Amino acid sequence: MSRFSYSDEMLTRLLKVPQTIACVGLSINPIRPSYYVARYLQLKGFRIIPVNPAYAGKEVLGETVLASLAEITTPVDIVDIFRRSEFAGAVVDEALEMRPMPRTIWMQIGVIDEAAALRAEAKGLTVVMDRCPKIEYQRLFGELRMGGFATGIISSKL
Amino acid sequence: MSDSPSYGFDTLQIHAGSRPDPATGARQTPIYQTTAYVFRDADHAAALFNLQEVGYIYSRLTNPTVAVLQERIATLEGGVGAVGCSSGHAAQIMALFPLMRPGDNIIASTRLYGGTVTQFSQTIKRFGWSATFVDFDDAAAIEAAADENTKAIFCESICNPGGYVTDLASIATVANKLDVPLIVDNTSATPYLCRPFDHGAHLVVHSTTKYLTGNGTVTGGVVVDSGNFDWTKAGKHPSLIEPEPAYHGLKFHETFGPMAFTFHGIAIGLRDLGMTMSPNTAFQTLLGMETLSLRMERHVENAMKVAAWLEKDPRVDYVTYAGLPSSPYADRVKKHYPKGAGALFTFAVKGGYEACVKLVDNVEIFSHVANLGDTRSLIIHSASTTHRQLTPEQQEAAGAAPNVVRLSIGIEDADDLIKDLDQALAAATS
Incomplete structure (x- = not known):
């Protein structure tokens, strides 16, 4: 269980389509979780911009991989960080240099940098740590219910 | 997994998992009596078969009525997910299956339902598995009985035929020391009297035939995962951490995190063992659970x-x-x-x-x-x-x-x- 708590209402708002998500650390290997997540979000209507210096210039999910956030020329809504916690702070600082700035910083499960989160929040960004947008999307929009997972959602509405 | 407001047991036993039917507005959960489900298109089908998207393919794996029951029991137990099975005995095999390889063993309490003793002392030998039975009032004896091939600890919370209740917290401590999951059969207690995950257990099995259904109509079982066992820590359970050849080398733990065990239960367990709960069974059990407390x-x-x-x-x-x-x-x-x-x-x-x-x-x-x-x-x-x-x-x-x-x-x-x-x-x- 994560020690960070985010309301369903907030996560639902953050995951509204369409948005552009820069996936930092995205692998081009189709069985890696980062590829899985990005492919899923793309299927749901998000635009994915892959960022990974190791694969710069290569094509993945129909998009060209960029070496850094600084190379992105279109507005980005969410920066999704698939890097270990010790590298997350540098990615956040890079994101804060983007113009326009992204609205949301999202760190994947196990990725936590509270100091970097505070820096981003001070600039008005929303930060989610230790969460996977794919899992939250599946949970909030009914998909995990189909697999028998505890979604925590109780509602008498259609 | 969720940060939503928490609800009381009596509310959850009625509402968890069962929102109105999206197609018809039916307030009671319908019995989805269908074998297969139409794919939106070829991409959707491929995503489902690759486990990239959760959805309905075939009722051996998932079914909308069974899914409601799974979510309800997972919620009441405080777990992340659950897999419905054809009986409590099926649930026990489904709980062990991802953990065991030929040559592996479990440590089980001597105080178990007789059918479980027979399943563990005789039948599982045919899979190359074995069980050592120990008095669970003696935590040191559990530890002493374990060896490098021990992959799980198994007991009942309130025991059948009765008179004994297990000190789950002390058994969970031993399980953590041995880096193996504690599986608790919570049939006789139900989550109303005991939530084994609150005491440190990692997996729960039920015969839903009993109190959960409550009126002796259908046989069923369920495996619930707390999501709290770190499969990578000691690496004793290769099925959950090593590349799975049937899914292009996907690693369950890496891909699904705390939901790995439940995904494995559906994608490997139900797919290949086929001990599936029927939609009618799930429906009867859902009705029963509304009055469980x-x-x-x-x-x-x-x-x-x-x-x-x-x-x-x-x-x-x-x-x-x-x-x-x-x-x-x-x-x-x-x-x-x-x-x-x-x-x-x-x-x-x-x-x-x-x-x-x-x-x-x-x-x-x-x-x-x-x-x-x-x-x-x-x-x-x-x-x-x-x-x-x-x-x-x-x-x-x-x-x-x-x-x-x-x-x-x-x-x-x-x-x-x-x-x-x-x-x-x-x-x-x-």
Whole structure:
């Protein structure tokens, strides 16, 4: 269980389509979780911009991989960080240099940098740590219910 | 997993998992009696088969009615997910299957339902697995019985045939030390009386046939995952961490995090073992679960009255109900099972085996059946039935000696149950 708590209402708002998500650390290997997540979000209507210096210039999910956030020329809504916690702070600082700035910083499960989160929040960004947008999307929009997972959602509405 | 507001047990037992049907608005969960589901397009089908998207493919794997039950039980147990199975026995195999390879073993409590003892001591040998049975009041003995091939620890919370409740927290400590999951059969307690995950257990199995359904209509089982076992820490369970050839080398733990065990249960367990719960079964169990807390309160209240009456009766040698103040486990019940010790217990009849058989033949309200957790009160002579396959030593250890009768106390009027036992005891000991 994560020690960070985010309301369903907030996560639902953050995951509204369409948005552009820069996936930092995205692998081009189709069985890696980062590829899985990005492919899923793309299927749901998000635009994915892959960022990974190791694969710069290569094509993945129909998009060209960029070496850094600084190379992105279109507005980005969410920066999704698939890097270990010790590298997350540098990615956040890079994101804060983007113009326009992204609205949301999202760190994947196990990725936590509270100091970097505070820096981003001070600039008005929303930060989610230790969460996977794919899992939250599946949970909030009914998909995990189909697999028998505890979604925590109780509602008498259609 | 969720940060949503938390709800009370009585609200969750009715609402968890069951939003109105999206297609029709039906308020009660419909029985989705279908084998297969249409794919939106080829991409959707491919994503489902690759486990990249969750959805319905084929009812051996997932079904909308069964999914509601899975979510409801997972929620009540405080787990992340659950897999429905065709019976409680199926659930036990489904719980062990991802953990075990040929040559592996489990450490199990001596105090188990007789059918489980047989499944573990005999049948699982055919998979190359084995079980060592240990007194679970002796945590050191559990540790001493473990070796490098030990992959899980297994016990019941409130035990069948009764009289014993397990100190789950102390067993969980041993499990953590050994880096193996603690699997708890929570059938007799139900999540209303005990939530094993709150005591540190990692997996829960149920025979949903019993209290969860509550009225003896359908057989079913479920495996619930807490999501709290770190499969990568000691790396003892390769099925969950190593590349899975049937899914292009996907690693379950890496891809699904805390949901890995449940995904494995669906994608490998149900896919290839096929011990699937039927939609009709799930529907019956969902109906039953809506009143689980109300029934359990009455079950416990009645059990207390009947056990207290039997304990004072001169025709009775002893009563094993852990809820009685005289029980050696009274303190444990107070601490770990504050809502009660269930409604399952045994008592010894003066006159031994002969008197037990006569007693069972003379009851009028109690039904002589091999089941438990029914609204109806049930009686059985365990030594000649449910625990018949066991050796005399195993029967003794399980609390199913030849001179004891097991009761599953229902939700009738306690006074009528006492009258029935009174007249049957008179006939048995005359």
